[in-house]
Amino acid sequence: MEVRCAVDDKAGIAPRVLFVNHSSKLGGAELILLSILEEFDEASSVWLFEEGPLRTRLEQKAVRTVLATRRSGFSEVTRNGSLLRALPFAVDILKMAGDIGAYARSHEVIYANSQKAFVCGAAAATLARRPLIWHLHDIVTPAHYGKGQLRLQRALARLASRVIVPSKAAADAFSQLCGGKRKPIIVSNGVTLAPDEMAKASRDERRRHLGLPTGFVVGVFSRLSPWKAQHILLQALKDVSDANCIVVGEALFGETRYAESLRSLAQDLGVAERVHFLGFRSDVASLMRAVDVVVHPSVDPEPFGRTLVEAMLCRTPLIATDTGAAAEILADGRAGLLVAPRNPSALVSAINEIRANPAAASSRASFGEQRALALFTEEQMRNGILRVVRDVIPPYSC
Numbered sequence: 001m002e003v004r005c006a007v008d009d010k011a012g013i014a015p016r017v018l019f020v021n022h023s024s025k026l027g028g029a030e031l032i033l034l035s036i037l038e039e040f041d042e043a044s045s046v047w048l049f050e051e052g053p054l055r056t057r058l059e060q061k062a063v064r065t066v067l068a069t070r071r072s073g074f075s076e077v078t079r080n081g082s083l084l085r086a087l088p089f090a091v092d093i094l095k096m097a098g099d100i101g102a103y104a105r106s107h108e109v110i111y112a113n114s115q116k117a118f119v120c121g122a123a124a125a126t127l128a129r130r131p132l133i134w135h136l137h138d139i140v141t142p143a144h145y146g147k148g149q150l151r152l153q154r155a156l157a158r159l160a161s162r163v164i165v166p167s168k169a170a171a172d173a174f175s176q177l178c179g180g181k182r183k184p185i186i187v188s189n190g191v192t193l194a195p196d197e198m199a200k201a202s203r204d205e206r207r208r209h210l211g212l213p214t215g216f217v218v219g220v221f222s223r224l225s226p227w228k229a230q231h232i233l234l235q236a237l238k239d240v241s242d243a244n245c246i247v248v249g250e251a252l253f254g255e256t257r258y259a260e261s262l263r264s265l266a267q268d269l270g271v272a273e274r275v276h277f278l279g280f281r282s283d284v285a286s287l288m289r290a291v292d293v294v295v296h297p298s299v300d301p302e303p304f305g306r307t308l309v310e311a312m313l314c315r316t317p318l319i320a321t322d323t324g325a326a327a328e329i330l331a332d333g334r335a336g337l338l339v340a341p342r343n344p345s346a347l348v349s350a351i352n353e354i355r356a357n358p359a360a361a362s363s364r365a366s367f368g369e370q371r372a373l374a375l376f377t378e379e380q381m382r383n384g385i386l387r388v389v390r391d392v393i394p395p396y397s398c
Contacts, residue, residue: 015389017044018107019063020100020124022116024052025252027223028306029137032189033113035378037061039386045107047100049117066103070096096120101127108393109133112160115145115153122159131161131392135385136184136303139173139324143227143300150177157182161392164385166304167325173301185388190381191309191372193285206290210283213244213276216355219291219316221284221307224251224259227300229321229341231265236347238269243351245271248287250280288314293354293361296320299341305329308336309376312368317361319350329376335368 017040021033034057037046045064048055058065070092101124104110111133112121118134125132138144140153154177157163163184165171171184198206207214218237222228230247237245251259266272281287288294294311296302301324308329311318318336320326330336337353339346354361 014039014041014043015109015386015393016107017109017111017389018100018104018130019044019046019111019113020117020121021046021054021113022049022120023114024048024050024054026053026057027252028189028304029114029135030054031306032135032137032381034058034061035190035192036382036385037063038378039382045103047103049096068096068099070099093120094123097123098127100124104128104130109389111135111389113137115149118160119152119156122156125159131394132159133162133164133388133392134160135164136170136174137166139170139301139303140177141173141301154178162388164388167328169301169325169328170303185384187381187384187388188376189304189306189309190378191306191313191376192378193310193313196285196289198286198289203290203292206286210287210290212246212287212290213274216243217291218243218245218351219248219287219294220245220297221248221288221294221310222296222298223249223255224262225255226258227298229297229299230262232297232299232342232344232347233295234262234265234269234271234275235344236351237271237274239344239348240351244274244276246276246278246287246291248278248281248284285310285314288316291316293317293319293351295347295351296326297341297347298323298326300324302326309372312336312365312372312376315362315365315369317354317365318368319347319354330368331371334364335371336364 019033021030023030041062042064045066046058047066049068051067055065097120100120104124105128110121110125110130112118113135115138121132140150157178163174163182164187165174165184166189168186171186174184175182220230220233224230233245237243266275288311294316296305296307298321304325308318308320308326312335320330320336320338321341322338323341327338330338337350339350
């Protein structure tokens with residue numbers, strides 16, 4: 001293997017980073033990782049805990065991919081569950097941390113891209129004597145994590161050389177968890193949409209092409225999860241006359257029961273004929289451009305909200321609950337309407353406002369597009385991440 005010093009990196013050579021990611025499903029954190037990897041070459045690696053779609057996507061990148069040879073047991077532990085469920089796998093977790101630490105000695109930095117990856121990464125960085133970056137994609141509050149997991153994160157946070165978060169809301173939650181002793185670095189997530197192949201098409205033409213219903217159409221785009229709160233939108237839809245709804249996304253992380261409950265709820269509310277469950281789609285931007293409004297009804301604080309930026313780039317009117325980073329992204333309501341969470345009536349009023357005042361909705365959407373292009377690009381995100389990585393590498397690390 002070629003031996004390079006960190007001092008060479010200052011001249012433009014990409015750092016040697018070991019990225020660690022516990023999931024191989026294609027969630028938001030994984031999409032961000034795929035974008036970040038554009039700045040890294042074959043001297044860097046990605047350590048995966050499991051097989052999955054992410055590994056297939058990594059084959060298109062220059063970095064090397066390493067698949068763990070032992071089971072970690074992390075799949076048995078949800079982020080709001082008890083750490084006791086991980087005890088039977090403690091030995092395997094420690095052995096994997098040892099494997100990561102041994103492999104990390106040929107790299108300059110360990111970069112943990114998830115909370116579970118950070119647990120192993122913290123031990124691995126100590127063993128390998130390498131700086132550790134924790135990219136925290138969540139808001140660390142009791143709404144998202146169990147008490148034991150919050151205590152573990154607080155205890156291990158001191159081992160991270162840098163902590164990266166996507167928003168001020170996430171930074172404030174982390175600082176509160178750690179008693180204000182750690183100041184994370186805010187690097188906003190970046191979003192780039194695929195070229196619009198139907199740029200000259202009308203909305204009706206888009207809908208015919210995509211097989212969507214006619215009339216006023218509301219769209220909700222996120223994984224199916226109780227805290228993403230698609231059920232709130234279904235409750236609101238009952239009182240929005242003649243409106244159809246497309247639900248785009250699928251259940252991840254053991255939340256299939258919630259996904260099934262949404263179909264039952266639509267039946268019980270009498271709106272099943274107006275609700276169209278499309279599952280996972282790779283043409284989200286096309287679908288967003290075809291609907292009249294995108295609704296993001298999360299009931300718990302969002303650490304960022306990629307869906308919000310995607311809708312802004314599509315110039316589609318947007319409604320989001322005022323939790324977490326939503327107000328930051330939407331400029332306190334200038335780029336989209338903000339409503340109270342867990343309030344179907346407020347959502348009904350916001351949808352009706354967009355229907356009644358399309359010119360105002362279009363103006364907000366136009367402002368939102370310009371804001372997204374100015375603040376939330378992938379290039380800005382990658383440059384920010386690269387600055388953090390270079391900042392933690394010692395002057396000489398051969």
